[in-house]
Amino acid sequence: MNALTWNIILALIWVGITGEFSSANLVIGFVLGYVILAFAMRDVKHFTHYASKVPKVIRFVGFFVRELVMSNLRVAYDVLTPTHYMRPAVIAVKLEARTDGEITILANLISLTPGTLSLDVSSDRSVLYLHVMYLDDEEAVHASIKALEARVLEILR
Amino acid sequence: MPAFVIWISYVMLSATLVLAFIRLVRGPSLPDRVVALELMASLTVGFIGVYALTSDQTAFLDVAMVLALTAFLAAVGFARYLERGGHRDD
């Protein structure tokens, strides 16, 4: 996250120097700053993994949008047809995420993916309780949550 | 943008408003009603978006932005009220 702050500072400096405050110019400054930080500053400790972060974020956004649309369509089918195919359940998922920030982001993303809704975190922060709409295969649900968590942590850490 | 697209959008959004209103009246519990109210708040953001299209006034988007930011505060407030001594079965 520290590298991101530096990148934003560089983008703001670019906007200040060029003297044109528009979002397009800010994006240009951000991209330039990213190129500098990712390739010219590779030897500095903070920025070694920064080059691979942005492609990861882009891939994650793509993955997330696809997931969002696909599972929305599944819920849509269930809402529109007269019979209910839901098999709802409340399950507990073990958390790898440790800090408040990680747990918050993960819980929000889980809530946004249709079919799962995060309810609460246990007081010792080891388990996240979820409401699942389709518990056809519990192993598969656990696996998909774990996959999402791995992707999120890969970006945050 | 063709006029019939705007018309269909308004019809769909209004139908959603009616559905949310039915849920608001029927309940049966307080959290159900809060969910319906929240849906209405995000519907208002959608209405403002479509109205900005019809009127070609971009200033309406500022209103939508503020609404999007504050709409969830009511829900959080209700949640705290529920957990701190609302009725157990209303």
Add this chain to the structure above:
Amino acid sequence: MINSLLASVFVLSGCFFMLLAGLGALRMPDLLMRMHATTKAGALGIGLIMVGVAIHFLDSGVTTRVMAIVLFIILTAPVAAHAIGRAGYFVGVPLWEHMVKDELKGRYDEQTHTLASPPKDETQGGR
């Protein structure tokens, strides 16, 4: 021309998802499942409508505002859903009778407001 067509498609599909959210709020059998419908379909619907607005105006100021609106909705919708869902569950809103499983039941202490984690052998998919 192509802009107008694209914007129409986005706005219409956004409105369709909003309608779906409304239908879900009305038709789903219990509180938690109604929230599944309203938060996700609602957030996706607003997002699509706003993308349509951005395509229609094609202006950097509008695009910035649209991005801010979508970001705010994506940030706040799950928080509100979590708050209401949690409150509803612990206040004791009746759940659908066809629930398959409930691992949260009985783990919450109303006096101390602590929530226990399940015993080790019950959870699956650990590390």
